[in-house]
Amino acid sequence: MFIDEYVLGASPEKCKILLVDDQVVNIKILHQLLQDDYDIYMARDGHQAIDMCNKVKPDLVLLDIEMPILNGFDVCAHLKNDPNTQDIAVIFISGHFDEDKEVKGFKLGAVDFIHKPINPVITKARVKNQIKLKSQSDLLRSIALLDGLTGVANRRSFEQVLPVNWLQCSREQQPLTMILLDIDFFKSFNDTYGHTEGDVCLRQVAQKIHDTVNRPYDLVARYGGEEFVCILPNTDLIGGTYVAQQIVDSIVSLKIAHESSQVSSYVTISAGVATIVPTRDVSANILIEAADKQLYLAKNRGRNRVLGAEVMAAELATV
Ligand SMILES: [Mg+2]
Missing domain, CATH: 3.40.50.2300 (Response regulator)
Known part of the structure; x- marks a missing residue:
């Protein structure tokens, strides 16, 4: 297994x-x-x-x-x-x-x-x-701490790891990057091929993300349904965007047939990237929200792509 x-x-x-x-x-x-x-x-x-x-x-x-x-x-x-x-x-x-x-x-x-x-x-x-x-x-x-279906870390694990990385990066004043990923048109994939095939697809995608994000201190977790999240400590926006693009490309290269997708004949994934140099007085939720917003924009602009943004913790703290 x-x-x-x-x-x-x-x-x-x-x-x-x-x-x-x-x-x-x-x-x-x-x-x-x-x-x-x-x-x-x-x-x-x-x-x-x-x-x-x-x-x-x-x-x-x-x-x-x-x-x-x-x-x-x-x-x-x-x-x-x-x-x-x-x-x-x-x-x-x-x-x-x-x-x-x-x-x-x-x-x-x-x-x-x-x-x-x-x-x-x-x-x-x-x-x-x-x-x-x-x-x-x-x-x-x-x-x-593992997701039973895909074998990558689960949401609980993500919730434990994020505050630790947040503190560590704020102490060292290093950038922390989050990548939120969502499989494109996954609902129609399930409607077309059935839930068993849907589970197989989730496993393959999770494994591919896990193989692509390979530094030992990075985390790949299943965030929910067909959503995955990566936490990359000591990584700036350029590095994070590069990793996200590698993930997006690697999912296409799996060539999992998806005839009801509106962007490709294969399964694709969209990615939102957000980077922050954390400070203790700002909540880590800011980073999740920022990555989520970028993911939403990536979906809006055609899916199967990466969008990213830098978050300025100093500005947030004074707002
Ligand atoms: Mg003795």
Whole structure:
């Protein structure tokens, strides 16, 4: 199925494990045990561990409890309080069995405990189980942000990503570009070929847009029915218009027959582009409205084309 390909294709690399222990010998033992199956990272103290979690985003942390300054419990509490690191699975490693400590650890959000001295078979099995659970919940999370029909990001995902890009571009004073796309005469396509063919068409178009917009930090989402939206951070109007024109051309090149279209014998798409250097005091809706207006104009002027405009945030703020 398309979604499986999309999600599984996104992460072909090994899962990442961070080993945290103040004793080098303990790290060495675990490293030897796990290095063949996982990408291993190491930290010698709590602060380093938190740092690594933010930078590396491991799937799992094997976390020693007894460490000077910041102990394992403090590190775990820190990770679970930060949205950036809260999904990382934590297994505590403790010197000996202590029921109170285990209760405390699970309350803090740990998923398991391993006791020293480490038993290789048990440790490997527990790590494997937790990695499997983590991968499954990651998959569920990503599916919740994907459009079920087309496999590109959904509207919810768009609504989460836009404010993040808005803030980032306003901080860096970089242009942010949005492309709104709408398949031309899609209603008559459905009337002519039926909804099953309509769905096939939506999938092909979505895949083509996704292939055309290829920087990792760009977003392609299904905005609604036959509408798609792209968010391109650090992109000016010239760059955004270029990408939009590539999309428009690539949809024609799919050669999906559309006999009831009034502009072509094939399926075509219209694009509205809007660019802004955002500021914090202006709502991101301004950009959506501007792109929507350009899309409307592109439709009015014959469809199968791109129109774009720059939005001046400074002027808007003073209005
Ligand atoms: Mg220790």
